[in-house]
Amino acid sequence: xxxxxxxxxxxxxxxxxxxxxxxxxxxxxxxxxxxxxxxxxxxxxxxxxxxxxxxxxxxxxxxxxxxxxxxxxxxxxxxxxxxxxxxxxxxxxxxxxxxxxxxxxxxxxxxxxxxxxxxxxxxxxxxxxxxxxxxxxxxxxxxxxxxxxxxxxxxxxxxxxxxxxxxxxxxxxxxxxxxxxxxxxxxxxxxxxxxxxxxxxxxxxxxxxxxxxxxxxxxxxxxxxxxxxxxxxxxxxxxxxxxxxxxxxxxxxxxxxxxxxxxxxxxxxxxxxxxxxxxxxxxxxxxxxxxxxxxxxxxxxxxxxxxxxxxxxxxxxxxxxxxxxxxxxxxxxxxxxxxxxxxxxxxxxxxxxxxxxxxxxxxxxxxxxxxxxxxxxxxxxxxxxxxxxxxxxxxxxxxxxxxxxxxxxxxxxxxxxxxxxxxxxxxxxxxxxxxxxxxxxxxxxxxxxxxxxxxxx
Ligand code: HEM
Numbered sequence: 001x002x003x004x005x006x007x008x009x010x011x012x013x014x015x016x017x018x019x020x021x022x023x024x025x026x027x028x029x030x031x032x033x034x035x036x037x038x039x040x041x042x043x044x045x046x047x048x049x050x051x052x053x054x055x056x057x058x059x060x061x062x063x064x065x066x067x068x069x070x071x072x073x074x075x076x077x078x079x080x081x082x083x084x085x086x087x088x089x090x091x092x093x094x095x096x097x098x099x100x101x102x103x104x105x106x107x108x109x110x111x112x113x114x115x116x117x118x119x120x121x122x123x124x125x126x127x128x129x130x131x132x133x134x135x136x137x138x139x140x141x142x143x144x145x146x147x148x149x150x151x152x153x154x155x156x157x158x159x160x161x162x163x164x165x166x167x168x169x170x171x172x173x174x175x176x177x178x179x180x181x182x183x184x185x186x187x188x189x190x191x192x193x194x195x196x197x198x199x200x201x202x203x204x205x206x207x208x209x210x211x212x213x214x215x216x217x218x219x220x221x222x223x224x225x226x227x228x229x230x231x232x233x234x235x236x237x238x239x240x241x242x243x244x245x246x247x248x249x250x251x252x253x254x255x256x257x258x259x260x261x262x263x264x265x266x267x268x269x270x271x272x273x274x275x276x277x278x279x280x281x282x283x284x285x286x287x288x289x290x291x292x293x294x295x296x297x298x299x300x301x302x303x304x305x306x307x308x309x310x311x312x313x314x315x316x317x318x319x320x321x322x323x324x325x326x327x328x329x330x331x332x333x334x335x336x337x338x339x340x341x342x343x344x345x346x347x348x349x350x351x352x353x354x355x356x357x358x359x360x361x362x363x364x365x366x367x368x369x370x371x372x373x374x375x376x377x378x379x380x381x382x383x384x385x386x387x388x389x390x391x392x393x394x395x396x397x398x399x400x401x402x403x404x405x406x407x408x409x410x411x412x413x414x415x416x417x418x419x420x421x422x423x424x425x426x427x428x429x430x431x432x433x434x435x436x437x438x439x440x441x442x443x444x445x446x447x448x449x450x451x452x453x454x455x456x457x
Contacts, residue, residue: 017351020053020064031057037196040441041335044361048368053350056359064352066360069371071348073394075358076401080345083108083404085338085357090194091443093216094186098259099266100407106250111263112407114247118166118240119407124414127165128311131415134161135422136308142454147432150283150450151276155180158275159268161415166240166267167226175222179268182222185215187273191442223264240267274333275412277446281331282324282420284437284447287429289378296320296424297457309421314414320424321417322380328398330378335363335445337400362398363445371395427454 026032035043036058047054048067056063066072075081082104088095095102100111117123138157142148160176189212193202202209227245236242244263247255286293299319300309314321338359345352352358369375371392372382381387399406406412431437432451440448 017346018349020055020350021051023047023050023054023056023065026057029059031059033058041361041363041439041445044336044364045367047364048370052348053352062356064347064356064358066347066358067364068348069365069368069392069395072360072365072397073401074347075339075360076394076397076404078345078347080343081339081341081358084340085359086194087336087338087359087443090190094190094219094269095266096258096262098256099262101266101270102262108403110250111247112403114243115240115263115267115407118243119411121410124411125311127161127411128414128418130164131161131418132309132311132422134164135419138419139422139426142427144454144456146454148450148452148454150280150447150452151184152180154279154283155184155272155276157419158279159183159272162268162271162275165411166271167230167264168237168239168241175226178218178222179272182215182219183269183272185211186219187443189215194443219265219269220261223261223268226264227260270406271408271412273444274406275415277333277444278324278328278331278412278416279419280446280450281333282327282416283423283429283452284331284450285323285327285378286420286424287431287450287452288437290428292323292378292380293424293428296323296421300421300425304421309418309425311414311418313421314417317417317421319380320421321413322383324413324416324420325383326378326380329366329372329396330376331439331445332362332366332398333444333446334398334400335441336361362400365394366396366398368395426457428457429454 023032025035027034032043036056044065047056047065050067052066052068052071054065054067056065066075083102084104088102092102097103098107100108100115103111134157138153156176159179163176163179189208202212226241230241230245236246241264244255244260247260247263249255286296296319299317303316304310304313309317336359338357341352341354341356341358344354365371367375372395382391394401399409399412429452432453434449435451436447436449438448440446
């Protein structure tokens with residue numbers, strides 16, 4: 001079914017659109033807030049039983065949740081929904097308003113044109129040597145029997161790869177650790193500000209707010225340093241930072257300093273947080289399913305032999321790639337997305353009023369029993385050629401859909417496949433005391449605090 005046919009489906013009664021049903025289990029005054037805070041993943045996953053579009057009450061506010069994959073596609077592709085809403089408001093102090101992740105309309109289109117060449121399929125092989133170097137630097141730092149703090153290790157390698165590939169230069173070495181530490185503080189603080197919007201209370205100078213503000217100021221300072229260093233160097237390597245510094249607006253004028261700043265942040269932060277989160281989930285999967293790790297090891301031996309894995313091998317590491325894809329199905333780093341309607345719209349026959357906040361959860365959609373057989377089971381073979389086609393359209397979209405789709409889908413898949421191959425070929429893992437596998441639900445989804453013992457193969 002095409003998105004157009006969904007939007008124009010004549011499901012209205014006598015020309016009027018239906019109001020979406022209200023989700024079950026709401027409490028007087030508080031609505032569904034307590035359920036959403038207590039068990040956000042379970043709550044989102046159960047909503048489709050109530051309808052393809054349902055209303056959720058958060059105190060006095062009504063939010064529209066879209067649960068069916070064909071309608072999440074229509075939402076992401078429809079011109080009447082823009083990037084706005086609670087998720088984006090909570091991110092605004094970090095991402096600003098002038099970067100590609102938060103801009104809308106003509107500005108967003110122009111910015112996508114500026115950044116897109118750096119992520120094109122034919123641009124990605126040039127990043128291969130950095131990805132491979134960082135993957136080997138990671139496993140060579142680990143010692144047999146060492147207990148790894150997986151959160152730190154994963155974010156670190158993700159930041160280093162994004163920064164070194166897209167903003168070339170060794171000046172990143174000193175700064176990668178600072179970026180990681182700042183982002184860890186910021187992303188947990190922002191999720192709290194999204195689900196518990198206490199406004200001015202976050203300005204009270206208690207330690208947690210002070211720490212949040214310090215990390216925010218440091219990250220903005222860091223970005224200014226990166227831009228200033230590049231300008232002072234007088235160099236113009238062929239990378240994304242050069243493209244941003246040389247970008248012009250609709251009138252051919254250089255873009256402003258604030259936009260450059262917001263653009264650098266918009267590239268560095270989502271790139272690091274998402275890849276780091278998926279890598280943590282991958283390490284959990286390798287630990288809990290050692291048979292998958294063995295199969296990856298066998299594939300690496302067969303394809304690569306005894307030499308190091310290179311970027312050029314990634315295309316042939318199909319089993320490894322399917323483990324990455326299946327990990328992103330069950331543990332999508334971006335587990336919730338929001339939009340705002342700019343006009344009253346018809347979404348699958350339901351009325352969405354102008355100005356409504358609309359949410360959907362890739363986590364819920366990708367675990368839906370109506371779309372996937374054995375929906376909770378980890379099965380990389382479901383992505384074998386010929387079998388992936390059984391999945392309904394838009395039911396598997398960990399990188400999003402439409403004009404806001406992640407520009408880095410190919411880059412990230414190559415990076416994660418290479419990292420997984422190098423790691424699984426070198427080590428197997430077991431949980432160390434204190435390893436916490438529970439999901440940590442923030443702006444992204446990841447295991448809460450994995451501590452793994454690395455054992456050589
Ligand atoms: C947007 C997921 C890696 C940069 C998005 C969106 C998703 C996503 C779902 C769409 C948001 C929406 O529809 O509202 C992921 C996942 C990643 C990943 C799962 C890794 C596994 C990266 C990397 C970068 C990046 C490595 C940059 C280096 C961006 C940017 C946007 C975006 C700039 C905003 C695009 C726009 O609004 O036009 N990502 N991402 N992402 N991602 Fe990624």
